[in-house]
Amino acid sequence: MALTEKQEAFCQAYIELGDKSKAYRHAYDADSMNSNSVAVAGNEAFKNPNVSLRIEELQNEIRERNKVKIDDVLSVLADMIRFDISELYDENDNLKSIHDIPKSHRQMISSLKTDHLYGGKEIIGETKEVKTLNKLDVIEKFMKHLGAYEKDNGQKQTNITVSPLMPDEIKKINDSLESTY
Structure with a gap:
């Protein structure tokens, strides 16, 4: 080759x-x-x-x-599709410890950020920001692999056959267009 x-x-x-x-x-x-x-x-x-x-x-x-087998990748993508953000939080709506979050859900986290709130020199609280991966991107990758878009794209194809016009046919079309204006 x-x-x-x-x-x-x-x-x-x-x-x-x-x-x-x-x-x-x-x-x-x-x-x-x-x-x-x-x-x-x-x-x-x-x-x-x-x-x-x-x-x-x-x-x-x-x-x-x-x-890595395709089944392994598809399994991870399937877990990501099933991701439920509530799995990141406890019953009091507090972010769980990273160790208490199921692995399949941790894989959906793209970043974690903690900001401490200070009252003078003392920490009086904190804010935690969790960014997750874009679920639609994950679904799109899964669908591409499954060939779902290929089937859809195949259905959208339109074949048009154009035959050459003879000079007298062109003249008739032009005349009819001119008469409408």
Whole structure:
């Protein structure tokens, strides 16, 4: 399987970014292309058998290196989708100790911040801020993997056949347009 330098760059970018259009923009000179053209070109690049095989090879290398199976990733994503923010708090609406929060829920936390409130030099209270991952992003990744968008995108395709017009047909159309104005 001999790939060009740009095809290899596309494969590497696709593995990193998970998006055909972004990978195409990364690997090829696409600055003057609109987003639709890039999407079509990215799909075409992806459909190349050598490129698809290389991407599969890279994905297998990553799985083997990390000993992660797709089922493992999907299981984590499924747990994230089922995330309920109430699991972070006790019955008095106080944030639980990090050790009391279930692992699947801790994985949804992107950051924790504690600010102390001072009365002079003495701490009189604290404020805790919890930021969670965007659940819609997690759902989108899950849906992409399941191929839900591919099915939807396939249903949206419209094929239009345009046949060339003869000069006399063009004249008739022009005449009818002129008569309406």
